[in-house]
Amino acid sequence: MTHASSDRASGTSRRTALAGLVGGAGAVLAAGCSPSGASPVNAPTPSASAPAPTAGATPGVMTLFKDPAFNFNGLLALGGSGHGAAEVGEVLTAVNAINKAGLSAQTYTETFRKLGNQLMEAPEGAKPGTETTRFRALRASQYYAQALFFVLGSEDPGSEEQLYKSGRGAWDRFCELSHPAAVTADVPYGRSPLPVWFFRPDESGERRPTVILTNGSDGQNVDMWTYGVAAALGRGWNALVYDGPGQGHLLFVDRVVFTPRWETVVTPIVDWLAARSDVDTGKIALTGLSMGGCLAPRAAAFESRIAALVAMPGVLAPWLGFPPEIRKILTPDKEETNTIWNKEVVPELPPSAAATLKKRIEPFSVPAMLDAREGKMFTDFSTPARLIESLDITSVVGRIKAPTLVLDYDDEQFYPGQPRQMFDKLTGPKDYVKLTAATGAQLHCSPMAPQQHCEVVFDWLQEKLSGS
DSSP states (O other): OOOOOSOTTOHHHHHHHHHHHHHHOHHHHTOOOOOSSEEEOSSOOOOSSOOOOOSSSOTTSOOSOSSHHHHHHHHHHHHGGGGTSSOHHHHHHHHHHHHHHOOSHHHHHHHHHHHHHHHTSOOTTOOOOHHHHHHHHHHHHHHHHHHHHHGGGSSOGGGHHHHHHHHHHHHHHHHHTSSSOOEEEEEOOTTSOEEEEEEOSOSSOOOEEEEEEEOOSSOOHHHHIIIIIHHHHHTTOEEEEEOOTTSHHHHHTTOOOOOSOTHHHHHHHHHHHHTOTTEEEEEEEEEEETTHHHHHHHHHTTOTTOOEEEEESOOSOGGGGSOHHHHTTOOSOHHHHHHHIIIIIGGGOOHHHHHHHHHHHGGGOHHHHHHHHTTOOOSOOHHHHHHHHTTOOTTTGGGOOSOEEEEEETTOOSSTTHHHHHHHHOOSSEEEEEEOGGGTOOSTTOTTOHHHHHHHHHHHHHHHHHTO
């Protein structure tokens, strides 16, 4: 990868390098996985650091789309099939339709939105039972989430909020029809309460271990089913899914962006759980998927009631997940930064790169989100960039006392090297696992192997919580 010059007088060099980087590294930008001491757990001994991200599509994996960002999202959808959150035939049929029409944000969004709509209707000529309706709704929430990810680059970016609401409606329908139905509540948090969905194996009222599942910067609730709820229920545990600031309802409807103090999000959720008679308060675990691998550890550094923590992957500094050419735009002076952004960078961005940056920045800036919905590029790069910078947890990781599992992945394309760095900074009981290409579990969050992913995570949690 060619780096841009640090000489700010060289506008042409910076613009050329930046445009080339964004055009060729869409997958990088689209991210947005023993009781004491270190010990390997069900995995080969890892190398000292993760490999550098590649510029190719997705090394060693199925190629659904030639573009790496679309391919990664398609693999996530396909991977959800193992837990009923997608159907292989539906996904591959959609992939074929998109490729035949010509891959673009428009064709991707339109195809998956249509598929979601179809599943929320009764099948033609049939009267579906409760289970059919339930899992059609779960799959619909997956497909709406696929459309939502790329809608800002489509011909109708203004439909983003409504598309989110369609996915939320499908998710809520699934939760209502679950056995037993998920308990829903609004947990107090500032001016915008946190919606929570509390899943139980049954209605016996038995006190059980409970897992709080934390999403990342652009995931949806259906991902939490695939990466934790189903696995927890299968082991007789409770599981809680929530939207925090910068996520789900709080972002798309309430317009609340991320906070660097994630303990202020998790602590009221732990309070809510502690008030329930069916929660074993000594066995509350916390997981974080994707950028949640930064958020959850931040919370665990300050919330002492967390009995076990899993970072999937470990993330110290989300800002470092952006390519260096993007990070170099940020200077100590807000006006200078935004001048560079608006006069030198934005005019040179290809449409696909512009759409990707709109998506990556919207959880950190309401003005950027609203501009994107109008088809415009945001003009204030400095403010959201500073917020992303502030999410760095390097200085607080050493405070974590709960046993911690740090996951890493072969070909981790968004936060290479950071999982091992987090592991090395932990001072309490800790384990490190790298999921590998040998079993198809490579890439950020193992999109092709969420069942393997959950086996590693929940076997480790079972061991740690059984001794709590």
